[in-house]
Every structure is written in structure tokens, then in C-alpha cells.
Amino acid sequence: MDANSLDEMVESINSREELEQFARMLLADLRQNSEDWENPTLDRYMEALAEVISSAETVYENLGRKTPIEPSWRLFGELLLAARYYE
Numbered sequence: 001m002d003a004n005s006l007d008e009m010v011e012s013i014n015s016r017e018e019l020e021q022f023a024r025m026l027l028a029d030l031r032q033n034s035e036d037w038e039n040p041t042l043d044r045y046m047e048a049l050a051e052v053i054s055s056a057e058t059v060y061e062n063l064g065r066k067t068p069i070e071p072s073w074r075l076f077g078e079l080l081l082a083a084r085y086y087e
Contacts, residue, residue, distance in 0.1 A: 049083035
């Protein structure tokens with residue numbers, strides 16, 4: 001799995017089942033491509049996830065999008081994906 005596939009997959013998350021499948025794909029990507037992850041350990045990943053959540057407005061602004069007001073399955077997926085790269 002490459003980063004583009006994950007980016008495309010996260011855009012189509014509309015249900016709990018799709019988020020579950022995405023989380024499993026993230027795990028598979030970590031196992032196969034940990035050298036490509038900025039945060040490949042649980043402690044680094046969780047720290048990055050907390051930072052992504054904290055700075056969600058800036059993250060979405062940088063993407064040229066409005067910050068979602070209501071949480072969604074897709075939002076959860078986007079946050080999980082962003083923590084992969086967040087510094």
C-alpha cells in the first residue's frame with residue numbers, strides 16, 4: 001500500500017465499517033513501510049495524534065478546507081492518517 005492509496009481511501013470513509021477497514025490498512029502500511037512513517041511507535045503516534053487533534057483548524061486550513069464542525073467517520077480517518085506524518 002502506498003501513501004496515495006491511503007489518501008484516496010480516507011476520502012471515501014462514510015461508515016464505521018469503512019473506518020475499521022482504513023485502520024487495518026494503516027496498520028498494514030505501518031508493518032510494511034514503517035521507515036516511511038514519521039511516528040512509527042505507539043508513543044510517538046499517540047503524541048502526534050493528540051497534536052493533530054489540538055491543531056485541527058490549522059491542519060485543515062493548510063489543506064485549503066474548512067474544519068469540520070461535526071465529527072464524522074471520515075474525520076476520524078483523516079486524523080488517524082495525519083498522525084502518521086505529523087511532526
